[in-house]
Amino acid sequence: xxxxxxxxxxxxxxxxxxxxxxxxxxxxxxxxxxxxxxxxxxxxxxxxxxxxxxxxxxxxxxxxxxxxxxxxxxxxxxxxxxxxxxxxxxxxxxxxxxxx
Ligand SMILES: [Fe+2]
Numbered sequence: 001x002x003x004x005x006x007x008x009x010x011x012x013x014x015x016x017x018x019x020x021x022x023x024x025x026x027x028x029x030x031x032x033x034x035x036x037x038x039x040x041x042x043x044x045x046x047x048x049x050x051x052x053x054x055x056x057x058x059x060x061x062x063x064x065x066x067x068x069x070x071x072x073x074x075x076x077x078x079x080x081x082x083x084x085x086x087x088x089x090x091x092x093x094x095x096x097x098x099x100x
Contacts (some may be wrong), residue, residue: 021076026074033067036060 040060094100
């Protein structure tokens, strides 16, 4: 799992999370999905068992869907953050197209 601090440490809180804490937990969840994708794809590339390879790659695709689920939720919870991502996309597009 990701190396940065977990918001839970295995136990539920004795109170409800604030919106900001939920947003951080969703970011952590997205990072966990990406880490799982990395693990399953790396493992599939490191073995010869075709059944295991196929299953690992299918599960990796499932994790990509989960990442999409959480990215959508993050967009709903933090529209301000979404604006920064859009700015990053546009900037990257300009650099790649040679406009910047
Ligand atoms: Fe997942």
